[in-house]
Amino acid sequence: MKKFLLKLVAACAALAVCAGFCGCAAAGYTVFDDVECFSGDIMFSARILGGRADYAHRRMIEVITEINAQVSATRADSDVARFNSAPAGDRVSVGKHAYRLFNLSREYYDVTDGAFNCAAAPLAELWRVDAQSISQYRPDIDGSYISPPLPSAEQVGEVLPHCDPRLITGEERDGKFYLTKTDERVKLDFGGIAKGYAVDECVKILKEYEITSALLDISGNAYFYGRRVDNGQNENWHVGIMSPRPRGGTAQARGYVCATSVYGDASAVTSGDYMRYYIHDKTDGQKLYVPHIIGTNGVPIGVASDGTDWRNADEWVMSATVIGDNSALCDALSTAVCALGLEHGAQLLKKVGYKGLIFTEKRYTIIGDVQFYKPDVYDGFTEYAFYEL
Numbered sequence: 002m003k004k005f006l007l008k009l010v011a012a013c014a015a016l017a018v019c020a021g022f023c024g025c026a027a028a029g030y031t032v033f034d035d036v037e038c039f040s041g042d043i044m045f046s047a048r049i050l051g052g053r054a055d056y057a058h059r060r061m062i063e064v065i066t067e068i069n070a071q072v073s074a075t076r077a078d079s080d081v082a083r084f085n086s087a088p089a090g091d092r093v094s095v096g097k098h099a100y101r102l103f104n105l106s107r108e109y110y111d112v113t114d115g116a117f118n119c120a121a122a123p124l125a126e127l128w129r130v131d132a133q134s135i136s137q138y139r140p141d142i143d144g145s146y147i148s149p150p151l152p153s154a155e156q157v158g159e160v161l162p163h164c165d166p167r168l169i170t171g172e173e174r175d176g177k178f179y180l181t182k183t184d185e186r187v188k189l190d191f192g193g194i195a196k197g198y199a200v201d202e203c204v205k206i207l208k209e210y211e212i213t214s215a216l217l218d219i220s221g222n223a224y225f226y227g228r229r230v231d232n233g234q235n236e237n238w239h240v241g242i243m244s245p246r247p248r249g250g251t252a253q254a255r256g257y258v259c260a261t262s263v264y265g266d267a268s269a270v271t272s273g274d275y276m277r278y279y280i281h282d283k284t285d286g287q288k289l290y291v292p293h294i295i296g297t298n299g300v301p302i303g304v305a306s307d308g309t310d311w312r313n314a315d316e317w318v319m320s321a322t323v324i325g326d327n328s329a330l331c332d333a334l335s336t337a338v339c340a341l342g343l344e345h346g347a348q349l350l351k352k353v354g355y356k357g358l359i360f361t362e363k364r365y366t367i368i369g370d371v372q373f374y375k376p377d378v379y380d381g382f383t384e385y386a387f388y389e390l
Contacts, residue, residue: 051213100178116337122188138279197332268328272335
């Protein structure tokens with residue numbers, strides 16, 4: 002396989018995906034710096050060419066703010082928070098974005114055979130990987146951390162039946178939207194799809210304001226609108242996939258694991274075990290890494306049971322990048338691939354017809370006609386072996 006380090010410059014899609022964007026200002030793109038959205042560590046940036054860029058950007062910020070107000074997992078006054086605290090049988094009025102996200106999530110739950118699950122919030126709370134807990138326990142930049150206790154296998158088994166989106170019904174009546182739970186303990190969390198959904202809503206605005214070319218990024222959920230324009234020529238977008246090791250830290254500290262090329266009108270989303278996680282210190286001196294993505298068995302990826310205790314699993318997906326025309330679906334699929342593992346995750350992408358790059362600590366595989374570039378230097382990490390399905 003051809004091996005070289007693709008030079009990537011300028012506009013970085015933070016944390017997971019880095020989008021190469023040569024001379025954006027010189028090429029006439031209007032550059033909008035990072036704007037905080039959803040929560041303090043999620044940022045929105047845009048590079049826009051043509052049309053009414055300022056108006057489009059302003060409208061995109063408004064829409065993202067609307068979505069956050071309805072689905073934020075950390076705001077007590079959000080529609081999702083009100084639904085989660087409501088008793089079974091109560092019909093809860095929600096906004097259009099929350100309602101659409103529920104319907105999309107319900108659809109993707111079926112498409113992924115439950116690997117993408119918007120109703121896994123009780124499990125996330127049990128494992129302390131929900132939005133509020135993970136911020137408290139994940140390691141600081143200086144390496145310090147708090148080691149929280151772990152749930153028992155019995156506790157996981159008891160909570161798992163309450164994490165099913167089929168225990169929720171939705172209804173639209175007279176222009177209003179409602180959600181009702183049939184189980185008192187069921188809760189929603191759209192963290193695995195909200196960024197992708199917001200990107201898709203922003204793409205609609207680009208069309209409305211007659212934008213010619215744009216790069217949108219919400220903390221790694223990147224969308225490449227139209228062709229990249231460089232010196233008056235239409236070019237492909239260059240996308241660098243950040244290395245998932247070492248865990249944590251900044252994207253710049255990790256370097257690239259590979260790069261690819263995107264024609265345009267496509268989204269690239271990466272999920273993995275390396276940014277939102279905490280460390281549990283076991284009694285035998287070993288460290289257990291607990292990421293925020295939970296599998297269909299109710300256990301975070303990379304964590305397994307030895308019959309009496311939890312341990313680090315032998316091999317799991319540590320990074321999954323999905324490329325397709327719908328960012329919400331890419332978002333859901335990247336999470337689902339991590340939950341399913343290398344082979345089943347790759348089979349899912351083939352079934353849906355989306356492209357992808359999947360990495361474990363030992364192997365990688367390519368799904369679809371992805372132009373794939375491997376750097377000669379891996380920043381001290383072992384080189385991955387290609388796995389052909």
